[in-house]
Amino acid sequence: MGHTASEASDSLVRHRQSRSSRSPSPRTKRVRRAQGEREVGRSTEREDEKSNKSREVERERDGGKDRDRERKRQGENEKMRDITDRDKRRRSGREETEERSRAGSDDERRRPRGRRSTSPLVRSHKNRPSPERSTASRLDEGSNAIGGSEEPNDEDDSVARMRAAEEALAAKKKVEPSFELSGKLAEETNRYRGITLLFNEPPEARKPNQRWRLYVFKDGEPLNEPLPIHRQSCYVFGRERRIADIPTDHPSCSKQHAVLQYREMEIEKPDGMMGKQVRPYLMDLGSTNKTYINEKPIEPQRYYELLEKDTIKFGNSSREYVLLHENSAE
Numbered sequence: 593m594g595h596t597a598s599e600a601s602d603s604l605v606r607h608r609q610s611r612s613s614r615s616p617s618p619r620t621k622r623v624r625r626a627q628g629e630r631e632v633g634r635s636t637e638r639e640d641e642k643s644n645k646s647r648e649v650e651r652e653r654d655g656g657k658d659r660d661r662e663r664k665r666q667g668e669n670e671k672m673r674d675i676t677d678r679d680k681r682r683r684s685g686r687e688e689t690e691e692r693s694r695a696g697s698d699d700e701r702r703r704p705r706g707r708r709s710t711s712p713l714v715r716s717h718k719n720r721p722s723p724e725r726s727t728a729s730r731l732d733e734g735s736n737a738i739g740g741s742e743e744p745n746d747e748d749d750s751v752a753r754m755r756a757a758e759e760a761l762a763a764k765k766k767v768e769p770s771f772e773l774s775g776k777l778a779e780e781t782n783r784y785r786g787i788t789l790l791f792n793e794p795p796e797a798r799k800p801n802q803r804w805r806l807y808v809f810k811d812g813e814p815l816n817e818p819l820p821i822h823r824q825s826c827y828v829f830g831r832e833r834r835i836a837d838i839p840t841d842h843p844s845c846s847k848q849h850a851v852l853q854y855r856e857m858e859i860e861k862p863d864g865m866m867g868k869q870v871r872p873y874l875m876d877l878g879s880t881n882k883t884y885i886n887e888k889p890i891e892p893q894r895y896y897e898l899l900e901k902d903t904i905k906f907g908n909s910s911r912e913y914v915l916l917h918e919n920s921a922e
Contacts, residue, residue, distance in 0.1 A: 844907035
């Protein structure tokens with residue numbers, strides 16, 4: 593019997609070991625899976641709660657920043673409103689003071705001048721009509737009788753005063769000189785190649801119809817070929833080669849000495865009719881040593897008409913420029 597009991601105990605132990613070594617049953621597997629899924633769901637819920645809390649915290653922070661910004665904007669808007677209100681008040685105050693001053697000046701103008709109190713003797717002396725006043729009163733009475741009883745109008749007096757003031761201002765204004773007919777140099781200047789020119793071409797400037805030429809002589813002998821001067825409406829003489837069309841290198845000549853200008857002017861024809869013709873004119877540009885036509889100096893800044901065979905000299909230069917055209921007789 594003892595042997596059988598030990599064998600039974602050994603069989604039980606073997607049976608338990610064999611059970612523990614075997615794989616779990618499907619039920620245990622399902623239970624374990626359900627437990628794992630529950631744990632995963634709980635962990636995800638915890639993570640979602642944490643993320644939601646962090647989002648709420650961030651939203652609260654952003655909301656606080658937005659509130660601060662709105663408060664700042666409201667403060668700035670209130671400041672701007674205060675400034676505009678102050679400006680409006682100042683402007684209104686200025687306008688009121690100006691209106692008061694204007695009203696006061698108008699009242700002072702309308703108010704009659706105060707009369708001084710005088711003694712009875714002085715009043716009686718003043719009340720005596722003088723011969724001049726009596727004659728004037730008679731004339732006034734006659735004019736009133738002729739013209740009828742008309743009261744003076746303040747508006748007519750103000751209009752008359754305004755007209756008189758305008759006429760006085762117009763008389764005081766200086767009459768601006770007109771250089772169209774006289775040929776004086778205009779005051780405006782222009783620039784060419786970085787240099788300010790001392791003249792402006794007049795509105796009647798034109799290119800010539802005839803082929804004019806300048807023959808250059810020195811000590812009675814011709815120099816080089818004649819200079820054609822019919823391709824432009826004007827030619828500048830002077831030492832400044834950047835703007836001078838005909839350079840004059842003598843030291844007595846100015847940088848802008850003179851200008852030859854073609855102008856379309858009205859002239860009387862041989863048959864007595866008036867017509868337009870382009871003629872050459874010479875003007876000295878305020879040179880130091882003057883410009884000469886036929887040995888006579890010309891006034892600066894004034895046009896002088898040139899005729900055929902006229903001789904031109906500049907400063908103390910010995911060169912002479914004789915004006916001829918293609919149809920000139922030798």
